[in-house]
Amino acid sequence: MSGTHAHGVRNLGRVSGPRERTGAPVASGTAGPHTPLTWLYAPGDRPEVVRKALVSGADVVIVDLEDAVAPDRKAYALEATADLLSDVHPVPVHVRVHTPLDIPVLTPLPGLCGLRVPKVTHATDIHRIAGLAPGLPLYPLLESALAVENAYAVASAHPAVRGIALGEADLRSDLGVREDSGLDWSRGRLVVAARAAALPPPAQSVHPHVRDLEGLAVDCARGRAMGFLGRAAIHPRQLPVIERAYLPTPEEVEEAREIVAATGQGALALPDGRFVDAAVVEGAHRVLALASRAG
Template structure:
């Protein structure tokens, strides 16, 4: 199993920017038909995205829709990798879309206090849900949060909800200041501590910072190798040479560390 670490947004009304995003090295490109596109350019953005996705691409291309009207022209295109669905507040919101587009992966964005309260129900609403994430700009406004630490509880909430619903760990929301890479690195380190895996970006210069922050350190790789080696020779609870006992969940986490470490060799 591969674990995407970088998810790059590109505005749907700027096809040349989208094509640069496809060549940026991001793991996933998200064509944005919502906040990044002015109202008078929504129709053009949709048409341009239909044209782009008429052919398959070597990496997943998701579309953050603006409204339900965006779905029918895009749903059956060979280049579509999934829909990012903004402002989901109830499980019924995502079930309705899943019934319209069977087989298309869906990624609900939770952007209000109500959505966070319903996080687990949304995460488990339908097999088409492949992941959840926060929309932090809108959530911050909804909650009236001024300091970044005020979002730690909602962040932890969706990490737990994703895990409980057997989904991959969520990716962090975007860091809006594309010039302040030092703050981006610090924010990624905090996100990793909270259980996120990877991050959405709005500029290619952010991608290497995100990837570096989420790749395991040499010490983490060595510890994971020790756990996996023990798991291959024993069953049940494992005793490591230093006397620590680890169980199946720890072994699973160690294998994920080694999968991520393999990216350095690619």
């Protein structure tokens, strides 16, 4: 197993020990049958909704103590979430915290697999949170212009960082963006920062229109083309759309098999004349590994 594989998306549990950050590209084996493609948010003050999320088919459930919870419900949400996390669940459970004061309450609990840290702007924010949650995977959310400018510094700040994501609603407000395309530069910067820091490709932010499944599919295809892998969701009906959009097509799988077979024979080009180099082969292996998720 390569050193960079330790950063991969397959391991969603606690950090087992010190981890070397090599700065090398993510190994081809990081995509596989356990690669998370769907990350379902559920409000922390509605434990019945959280429990439904746990059986929804989502790869990861994110209990939200931040935007989804009204100010007068924050204390109850934390209490209910702590109760939920007193048990270990078959699905990895992450928590998007509201304040650093939430972290000491949650960190000792056996059911907690990761922390979503909102409104991160600097690497020092990560060091502070890592000190409060030793051994716990961290997923910073970049939600401002300053955060996007510091994307690589945040992504590479600490071995506990396992992935980064955009908080697009707050970022859109901060930038004064009116059209969705106005966020494309920030999205591209996020993808590049994650790759440069040897992290897995980021997941897309939520599609807020839960009934617009056709629009969700189109937007997922666009995100996939930009280098994202998977997407956060706010309703279970969005999950199969996201998964279908991010799984390789039969044509992509067949092409990947041809590439791997050709290179296995020592060939430098496919029968149709296309040149095959190491980067193309690595991509083909990723496609096949991800396709194994579908059986």
